Amino acid sequence: MKRILITGENSYIGTSFEKYMQQFDDDYQIDTINMHGNSWKNADFSKYDSIFHVAGIAHADVSKVSEEQRQLYYQVNTDLTIETAQKYKNDLSGKIGQFIYMSSIIIYGEETNINKKRVITSETKPNPSNFYGDSKLQAEIGLHSIEAANFHIAILRPPMIYGEKSKGNYQQLVKLANKLPVFPNIKNERSMLYIVNLCKFVKERIDFQDSGIFLPQDNEYVRTSHMVRDIARKSGKNIYLFSWMNWFIRLLGYAPGKIGRLTNKAFGNLVYDKKIEKIPFPYYKKNEVERE
Template sequence: MKRILITGENSYIGTSFDAFMKQYQDDYIVDTISVRDDEWKQKDFSLYDAIYHVAGIAHADVGKVSKEQQELYYKVNRDLTYEVAKKYKEDRKDSFSQFIYMSSIIVYGDNVSIRKKRVITKETKPNPSNFYGDSKLQAELKIQPLADDNFQVCIIRPPMIYGPNSKGNYPQLRKLALKLPVFPDIPNERSMLFVGNLMIFIKEMISKCYYTGIYYPQNVEYVRTSYLVKEIANAHGKKIKLVKLGNWGVYLLSYIPGKIGNLTNKAFGNLVYEKTNCSIAIYDFSETILESERKTE
């Protein structure tokens, strides 16, 4: 029986993994812990075969964050991650251990365009475009030297994650899907990751003792924004018409400097990981949307 500790007890990913693993209680014991204060430092990490570190400050409107708040991002996303990993290695001594860090595709920067397809490969070098992405990358760089034959450091760089009650871009697109009668059919492609696929990937990573390294889990299919919106509408028995007639107007909006152009490129931009052995085909795309909508409160 393996014991797993999740740091970040109220996080979306942490609670999702905890709930997912309840079906495997005969083989795994899963505990969660908050690392908001210093109480975690008294926890005995030697009990755990793996730590899934998902605690951190999530993406915010980076244009409206003070210098003090930026420093907090580094304190939590970089320094706390290292402190947890270092304590885990010290507590476990020479016992085999696995530290899994939840990073993000954001380490490559958030530059996306409706006019050009951007493909990230294993050779693509990280290039954060703001302090949030840099704080995640700096955490990776700090914990990687801890790795040795007995202490695995596994870094996960997922693309946009969606699922029941998820946060971020998905609920914004959901609102549009349930309100609009028509939607632009822009032929873009995005790598995305259903939370259920991520849970399966993490479980396999722990059960099979994946080696130290960086991993890029994603759905097997790239996603077109318009198809995502249509699938959400279909899940509610609502018909939404995809139209190409006004696409030229959407492309024009992407050229406008500032918020309008940024939002247009964010919604319809192209950003994908190359297809790798980390592409997960457990659920097809339509199934993931039905599952997400069925369980969303």
């Protein structure tokens, strides 16, 4: 029996994974732990084959946070992650263990464009566009520094995750689908990952006890308009998709300020190359671990 600890109670991904693994009850023991406060530091991590670390602050409107909130992103997404992994490694005392970290496609930056397809390949270097993405990247760098032959680090950089009760940008699409009678049929492409597919992928990583950086995604790219249409249909609604104003919407992608930003966010192109699923750990220079 494999023993797995999920760090971060009541998280969407953690609870989804725990529910998914119930079908394999006889082969896996799943525990969860609350990472608030300091009580978790007294737990014994040595009995676990894998730790699935999902505790963290999710993406928000980073333009509207204080300096204190900004530092909290680093404290939780970076420092807590590294501290948890280091404790696990220390508790193992030389035994083999695996630490799985939920990073994000956000470490490559938020740049999307309605008029240009952006493809992330195995050669694409991380380039966070805000402190949220940087807090994730700094956690990756710190984890890489403590990896060892008996301590496997698996980093997942998923694109937008969707599914029942999912949060974040997907909920914005749900709101649009429930309100709008029409929606632009722009032919864009986005990498996305269905929550069940993510759960399957995490189980595979645990079964193989492997390490590295993984870029999981669904087999097919998603068009924003088709996803909005499909969400509406599940609610018993029909949305009319129109293309006759596509030229104007594409023109808005060049507009400065908020209009252009929202247009590109909604209809921009951002995909992982389908040829890659795993890339090797990059080499980080010592000063790249440091941050202000």
